[in-house]
Amino acid sequence: MKFVAEALSLSEPAAKRLHRRGILKSAFIPHPFFSDIDEAYLLEKKFGKYEEGTFIASSHNRSYIARGFPKIKRTLVLEECIKKHFKGCDVAVEEKINGYNVRILKIGENIYAVTRRGYICPYTTERARELINKEFFNDFPDYMLCCEAAGLESPHVQKEIYGKRLEFYLFDIRNTRTNEALSVEKKIKIAEEYNLRLAEVFGFWCCEELLSNVIKIIKRLNREGREGIVMKDINMKRLSVKYTTSYCNCSDLNYAFRYFNDIGRDFMLTRAVREGFQSYEIDSEETRKERYLRIGKAIVDGILSSIDNVIEEGKLYERSKLRFRNKEVMELFIKHMKKLARVNFEYLGLDNEGYHVLFMEKQVISTADRIKNLISGGFW
Amino acid sequence: MKFVAEALSLSEPAAKRLHRRGILKSAFIPHPFFSDIDEAYLLEKKFGKYEEGTFIASSHNRSYIARGFPKIKRTLVLEECIKKHFKGCDVAVEEKINGYNVRILKIGENIYAVTRRGYICPYTTERARELINKEFFNDFPDYMLCCEAAGLESPHVQKEIYGKRLEFYLFDIRNTRTNEALSVEKKIKIAEEYNLRLAEVFGFWCCEELLSNVIKIIKRLNREGREGIVMKDINMKRLSVKYTTSYCNCSDLNYAFRYFNDIGRDFMLTRAVREGFQSYEIDSEETRKERYLRIGKAIVDGILSSIDNVIEEGKLYERSKLRFRNKEVMELFIKHMKKLARVNFEYLGLDNEGYHVLFMEKQVISTADRIKNLISGGFW
Secondary structure, eight states: OHHHHHHTTOOHHHHHHHHHTTSEEEOOOOOGGGTTOSEEEEESSOBTTBOTTOEEEEETTEEEEEOOOOOOEEBSOHHHHHHHHSTTOEEEEEEEOSSEEEEEEEETTEEEEEETTSOBOHHHHHHHHHHSOTHHHHHOTTEEEEEEEEBSSOSSOBOGGGOSSOEEEEEEEEETTTOOBOOHHHHHHHHHHHTOOBOOEEEEEEHHHHHHHHHHHHHHHHHTTOOEEEEEETTSOSOOEEEEOHHHHHHHHHHHHHTTTTSOHHHHHHHHHHHHHHHHHHOOHHHHHHHHHHHHHHHHHHHHHHHHHHHHHSOOEEEEEEEESOHHHHHHHHHHHHHHSOEEEEEEEEOTTSOEEEEEEEEOHHHHHHHHHHHTTOBO | OHHHHHHTTOOHHHHHHHHHTTSEEEOOOOOGGGTTOSEEEEESSOBTTBOTTOEEEEETTEEEEEOOOOOOEEBSOHHHHHHHHSTTOEEEEEEEOSSEEEEEEEETTEEEEEETTSOBOHHHHHHHHHHSOTHHHHHOTTEEEEEEEEBSSOSSOBOGGGOSSOEEEEEEEEETTTOOBOOHHHHHHHHHHHTOOBOOEEEEEEHHHHHHHHHHHHHHHHHTTOOEEEEEETTSOSOOEEEEOHHHHHHHHHHHHHTTTTSOHHHHHHHHHHHHHHHHHHOOHHHHHHHHHHHHHHHHHHHHHHHHHHHHHSOOEEEEEEEESOHHHHHHHHHHHHHHSOEEEEEEEEOTTSOEEEEEEEEOHHHHHHHHHHHTTOBO
């Protein structure tokens, strides 16, 4: 607990109290794959300046911290938001990738991938060790790579548009202790130098020219089935702001209504409201009608596909197929996931490339039960 | 409290405890218009066999009770529900009216209209005294008329389809003390005899012939912009079951998204899910596409109309215009409503027919604030 106190600039008794209150949580499964780490904790909630998901580890009597990734604010109305938040500013527009947020840092001799909530994910870590050039950390030991992990082989968000294998899309490089981000320009330079895959940067515009360009980009991304954008002050001194495409909102709605009894009600509401505000800002009569259709289809087809699944298979689930280099890492991942969710696994053996293939199924219980009851004439 | 104890078959200390616990609530504003009543209470929650909304009054040392109206169960899948719940039964199909539920009974010398929650509503009571034939209560002193109060001049649900003035649509006649309902046939006979307006009875069918007829009725009601149906065992011995049209579900969605930050999230979810299950049961490819459009339009246009209102007037509200015969009743109604909700009133004077016209405006604060923030570039 001493290293935690040190990392958070607290007294040791204060750190212990935080632990007792459940705000500070032990989040570590000792394993040879995590050989650099002696102990690790995470913050379940924001504490002082430390963000929720802040990760703290000790390695050979040294303390490491990876500050939680700060929430990116969302706007529903581009024009007013741009005027208000980016006045006098040069702004970079980058792609918002639909995956899961990971912070990649080096602890001791190895790379670790920490999830949004502050857990080290064995699967993501193994993949990061395959893909991320370690040289970066030798030159920038105080920094972490903030990436979106995306692809079909994802344990969380399976999106084929980003390819089959899980890839890392770098969007911020931040100081692990202060959470300060490098400028967009510097980030791009580093990405080139160390051969890191960037979340696409669409361009740089002054505040006055931003709106028309953003609208063009959003329309294109929407056609291409991509998620949206993040607008960033090129010096990373102001809040970054995100905005999503109708494609993304409706794809979320479809997902939410597939699992309508398990997903938070706010999730559905916010997606629908985003569509309303986007319609207000950019629709013509014709595109409005297309939007009506898209929203209705997302909702109804989501419910219908779940009814079909329940009728055909008697259950509902989310499935993914993951591949591991190392069988021990796979077993560690299974242990890791079982701590977090109700998941079933099936080991499918080795594929042609020598990867261990793991089939993962999350049961969606409450919606399945509700559907079973309703289609057999039950009440709601 | 003695009359309450008597009405609920409790000891007096038990009734007092119920009051202290807030389950039994005093719900009465003494007034000459309520001259028959000395005291009145309601049940805020179900207690034993007594339904939520049960109303208890004393009048000249006599206790009166009006049992709370029992919740009508809803099905989302007609076919299985009909098989399961109405096997071997003759079933009446009646119109479900979109208004507010009132129980009309006679206390002492006069008629009183009690709302779902168990309050005497002065406005509804005055209108009931205009419209309801008191003779019924002389012949059936132990019964109450369970009606839907509907029309444009409604303090709760303004629907022009039911005409301008508030009317009462009788759907059940129940014993005030046992809550047992008269058979459908008997109800129809009584309605004819005492000239009471019935919620339309579409017909009677045996279980085997019910489904096809119900689907025909639902399709017609949907085209006509009406709410739905209630299926009833003609002897009123089984649970009644309701089912709504897509028109109604979408009209609810439109309403919900107009006030998206004030309406419960469950309200939106359930309407959308009803549409999904209706699509599963009755849609062709063509009607499914119409449904997509209808749902999307309801949601988006709801949000857009509220954005427009906030931009034009800086606020959001629900408005209704009510008319009173008696100015004192109007003032009593204002007092009654102010206890229940945040409402503004404006007295508009007498109309040609000698009615006092009252303008009522319920402010919708949270959604208006949210929209103001968003359209000025705020985050969500």
